Amino acid sequence: MEKLAIIDMGSNSIRFVVLQINDNKSYSFLYQEKESIRLGQGLTQTGELSDAGMERAMKCLKVYKHIMEVMEIQNCIAVATAAVRNASNGDEFLKRIYAETGVAMTVITGEREAYLGYLGVINTIAMKDFLLFDLGGASVELTLVQEGEPVHSVSIPIGAVTVTEKFNLQGNVDAIALQDCLKFVRKKLLAADWIKNLRLPLVGIGGTARTFAKMDQRTTNYELTKVHNYILPAEHFDALYTEITTRTSANRKKIPGLSSERADLIVAGAAVIKTLFDTAGSPELVVSGCGLREGLFFEYYTSYFHLPAPRFDDILKFSIRNFVGTLGGIVNESHCQQVTHTAGLLFDQLKDLHGYGERERLYLTTAAQLHDVGKIINFYDHARHSAFMIGHAPLYGLTQREQLIVSFIAGFHHGISRKTLRAYRYANMVTAEDWAMVRKLSTFLALAEASDITYEQVVQDIHVTTAENVAVAVITTAPGVAYNAADYEMNQLTKQFKKEFGISLLLVWK
Incomplete structure (x- = not known):
């Protein structure tokens, strides 16, 4: 340790x-x-x-x-x-x-600062092409990332503190001073002429970017308070920018989501981000809660374990393994691997019936790997606890909406329950179409969980054929292992299967 x-x-x-x-x-x-x-x-x-x-x-x-x-x-x-x-x-x-x-x-150096910020982002947000900025008090670091690699990088000596002081923006905003500020910032940023008309998303590190996420969340009544990987459309930014730069100093402090300690610096910070939006032609800002410190840690971690590079090829896989590893052995990993395998088989064999693709399969297998984490809170009702934990866990490689979908699927791994549904605080954050998908995928997870009720890895393979009104699942079992308990538990879910998919499910064991 x-x-x-x-x-x-x-x-x-x-x-x-x-x-x-x-x-x-x-x-x-x-x-x-x-x-x-x-x-x-x-x-x-x-x-x-x-x-x-x-x-x-x-x-x-x-x-x-x-x-x-x-x-x-x-x-x-x-x-x-x-x-x-x-x-x-x-x-x-x-x-x-x-x-x-x-x-x-x-x-x-500014270049190293930019690289560390890049490491913090690339290991925690699943994006390949973007313009990264790290806006601090005295400088902004810019990195152009293409195909996951840093192509250009520069540190420019303008920041929220220094620009505020230069143009006296901490109080009531003078329109002429603001225009002078924007011209100054644009001239400085164009030293990196490769940012012009990129049409790529911005990814922002630093207190100003996080503050814009918090303000937008309050404006839109966004239920999650997590800012990492929060997506702020350009039109939302523009509306907040106008509000910030037209209010008096006293009224600016009343904007929901804007802390009093940052109210005097927000105008200058907003001017820098506004100029980046306009110069790069970016459609949105993705806010990162991870940056330089995480970059330093990932460098140390990969060196500590003699890994080839301070980057992880599959950040979701790594973060799942890390999250489970912090729970002190509460999760039976062989059981979760078996449930994941069986859920994947059901998804693949019934693809013609549900019509979902690889992304939805990822939601299912991620939920399967994590469906038992709630046992660390309480074994009883642990499906509901798992849902809450997954929704707030440090999982990387999913959007915030996708992480909630995974949490909902895991919450139904003992079957769809009105009680569990009522307990979801964030149920309104996904669409009716998303909920239809959640119900179908959670049915696969519930069946897979039931198939390993004895933790003996009974199921080896599944082959499904569908007729007009029935899906016949031929299940190949491990030699010498009784399947009676699994058959009983899975048959308890056939009514749910018919409700979600419109046809009956027949289990045949061999």
Whole structure:
């Protein structure tokens, strides 16, 4: 077992996270702390870190050092970004940090900052082609990703803090100052002329991007509060941008989802994102809650286990395995593998009946792998607990809507129940068509679960033939294993099968 602390000291905020790597190669977050230190405040005018900003940072770092001592953490990766990188007294400040806390902090280049943000995104969002930006207090890092690989990357010295100070945007917005700001930002961004007319989605890292997700969620009454992988259409951004830039300073603070600590920086941050939208011609912004810190961790993790690269080929498969690994052996993996196999057989054999494709098959097999995780809360009614856990688990490779669909399928793995349906807080977040799919796929999962009721992996293969009003499932069993219990449990679900698919199900064992 290994514990690792990561400190990310930016121009606006300082973040501290503690992770644990377990002997089974799973990892989990143990602690997180974030403070707004405004380290870059005044940097534009003086070229130096202010005494007040450094004192705020030191106060946090001393607390973090104490937490590391209490948690007996020996290994700490600490990095500083644009504010320290650009300040004339940055090196002196790092020496002071080491002298007073023992934390050895490294200044990373803008290019490395961009690469770490890329690692944080590419390992947690299933996208191949996008324009990635990481907007901080004193810089924005841009990376063009094509076919999953970083093609171009640059760090541009404009950020929410520095642009706010340069154009005095923290109070009531002056229309002329805002137009000057937009012209300035556009000129700076066009240093990376490869961003013009990309027509690719934006993927945004940083507090400004997350704030826009939160504001849009409040505006649209979005029931989930999770911002990672939240999709913000361009027209939604434009509406929020107009609201932000036309309100008075006092009224701006009343916008739902906008925190008071970011209200003075949001105009400048919005101007940068607005310019990116317009210059790149992007249709949407996908918000990432993962970035530099996760990139640092993935580098460390893959090095720790001697993996070939800090990227995972199948991020959903990796995150499923990691999530299950953190549950302390509560999940019987051989049973879940058997249920997944059988559910897949039923899906494939009845494809002509349901008409779904590979994406829907992925929903089913993902639900099958995770259908028992709710046992860690309570064995009784664990299907409902599984649904809730899956809906909120750190699963990567699915959209938020898809993750909810998977959770709903798993929630019905003992059969469709009105009681379970009533318990779904997020039931209205998917369409009626989605619910019809959930009911069909959960029927396959329930049948597969019933087929392994004794945990003996009875079913080896299934071959289905369909006539006008009946589907005949010929089930090949493992040699020497009794199938009576499986036959009884599966037959309890034939009524549900007929209701969902419109034909009867006949089980034939051999």
